[in-house]
Amino acid sequence: MKNIPLILMGCGGVGRQLLQHIITTRSLHSRKGLYLRVVGVCDSQCLVVTRDWLNNDLDDSLLLKACQVKQDGSSLSILGDFDKCQVYGHSESQGKIFEIASQLGKSTGLVCVDCSASSDTVVVLKEVVHMGCCVVLANKKPLTSTMEDFDKLFGYPHRIRHESTVGAGLPVIVSLNRIISSGDIIYRVVGSLSGTLGYVMSELEDGKPLSKVVRDAKTLGYTEPDPRDDLSGMDVARKALILARILGRQISLDDIKIESLYPKELGPDMMSVEDFLDHGISRVDGYMQERVMKAASNEKVLRYVCVIEGPRCEVGILEILKNSALGRLRGSDNILEINSRCYKEQPLVIQGAGAGNDTTAAGVLADIIDLHSLFP
Numbered sequence: 001m002k003n004i005p006l007i008l009m010g011c012g013g014v015g016r017q018l019l020q021h022i023i024t025t026r027s028l029h030s031r032k033g034l035y036l037r038v039v040g041v042c043d044s045q046c047l048v049v050t051r052d053w054l055n056n057d058l059d060d061s062l063l064l065k066a067c068q069v070k071q072d073g074s075s076l077s078i079l080g081d082f083d084k085c086q087v088y089g090h091s092e093s094q095g096k097i098f099e100i101a102s103q104l105g106k107s108t109g110l111v112c113v114d115c116s117a118s119s120d121t122v123v124v125l126k127e128v129v130h131m132g133c134c135v136v137l138a139n140k141k142p143l144t145s146t147m148e149d150f151d152k153l154f155g156y157p158h159r160i161r162h163e164s165t166v167g168a169g170l171p172v173i174v175s176l177n178r179i180i181s182s183g184d185i186i187y188r189v190v191g192s193l194s195g196t197l198g199y200v201m202s203e204l205e206d207g208k209p210l211s212k213v214v215r216d217a218k219t220l221g222y223t224e225p226d227p228r229d230d231l232s233g234m235d236v237a238r239k240a241l242i243l244a245r246i247l248g249r250q251i252s253l254d255d256i257k258i259e260s261l262y263p264k265e266l267g268p269d270m271m272s273v274e275d276f277l278d279h280g281i282s283r284v285d286g287y288m289q290e291r292v293m294k295a296a297s298n299e300k301v302l303r304y305v306c307v308i309e310g311p312r313c314e315v316g317i318l319e320i321l322k323n324s325a326l327g328r329l330r331g332s333d334n335i336l337e338i339n340s341r342c343y344k345e346q347p348l349v350i351q352g353a354g355a356g357n358d359t360t361a362a363g364v365l366a367d368i369i370d371l372h373s374l375f376p
């Protein structure tokens with residue numbers, strides 16, 4: 001049986017779902033001759049590591065316990081009460097990960113899985129890659145900091161996977177990489193890569209005011225606690241940056257033109273979430289309604305998209321032909337249209353659910369399994 005040792009960073013909605021997927025799909029792995037050996041799990045406060053991490057793992061009952069502890073809003077440090085594992089505080093955890101990575105990197109290999117939402121993990125990930133370990137990410141931040149960090153992470157491209165950073169479980173990254181390695185030339189990539197903004201734009205199309213749509217989206221649990229985190233376009237810009245860098249552009253977040261759905265006067269520094277929802281965002285209703293109507297008079301609809309074409313990389317509202325894949329998009333699905341030499345007249349279209357703990361974690365698990373050939 002081939003062993004794949006793992007350390008999981010981040011035990012939130014996605015991280016917990018990943019642990020659950022690993023446990024429930026064990027028979028599938030063993031049919032492939034694989035065993036996923038979870039040696040450590042960490043959150044923002046501490047790292048839990050199995051004793052004798054060269055040979056043992058955190059067993060499934062302990063992993064389920066970890067999920068329960070985090071679900072209840074407690075710290076993983078509670079697991080220190082069990083004698084099968086050791087708990088390291090925040091200040092020691094980085095050193096401990098390096099110790100494990102340097103040992104396992106030279107021998108059996110190790111996958112560091114980043115399901116956190118932090119920009120701090122990049123420090124660890126850059127190092128472990130150079131120690132011979134693999135990296136799998138759902139977290140976009142390590143890939144969207146400096147170009148130096150990005151190049152360092154991709155110093156060994158066969159050891160890194162990050163399918164879930166764009167479009168959750170949708171096969172966006174793998175499709176782009178296949179097109180690139182075939183020698184095909186990508187002319188243009190256009191996508192709607194935010195479930196929240198997809199929902200907002202298709203509700204606007206039905207004639208509802210922006211303020212109502214945003215309030216509804218929040219009630220339905222489609223938005224971040226502060227909906228401005230979605231409406232700013234920043235998250236879409238990070239996804240666009242990842243795609244642009246895969247396509248070989250040497251750019252940073254600052255180089256991307258980003259259109260926010262609210263003006264600066266309604267920003268988080270200026271008013272609370274409640275004020276924003278109660279009377280802030282409604283100030284944009286009229287302007288947005290006009291844009292929707294203007295687009296409709298040209299047989300077009302508004303979509304919040306990322307566009308990468310030549311030197312151009314931007315995210316914002318665009319008028320899109322109603323009779324196109326993007327124009328027909330409804331609800332919170334994600335979609336990516338790729339035009340290349342081979343997909344010239346009709347784009348290659350990838351569409352489906354682009355968010356959710358379940359599909360995101362499934363994408364992460366598939367990435368881990370995909371690395372199996374690197375393990376002895």
Ligand SMILES: NC(=O)c1ccc[n+]([C@@H]2O[C@H](COP(=O)([O-])OP(=O)(O)OC[C@H]3O[C@@H](n4cnc5c(N)ncnc54)[C@H](OP(=O)(O)O)[C@@H]3O)[C@@H](O)[C@H]2O)c1
Nearest residue numbers: 010011012013014043044115116117118138139355356360
């Ligand atoms: N949910 C989705 O649909 C989706 C889709 C695609 C991509 N993603 C990405 O997947 C990642 C995880 O999402 P999520 O919804 O699971 O987030 P989440 O619920 O906020 O969980 C984040 C986890 O990361 C931990 N963490 C924070 N800083 C850390 C650090 N420095 N080192 C290690 N762990 C740290 C947190 O610890 P505490 O528990 O101590 O706070 C928490 O357990 C995010 O980057 C997100 O953008 C999510």
Ligand SMILES: *[C@@H]1O[C@H](CO)[C@@H](O)[C@H](O)[C@H]1NC(C)=O
Nearest residue numbers: 012013014221355356357358
């Ligand atoms: C993802 O997990 C978090 C934390 O458990 C939960 O609050 C959220 O509702 C989940 N999201 C979805 C779409 O299931």
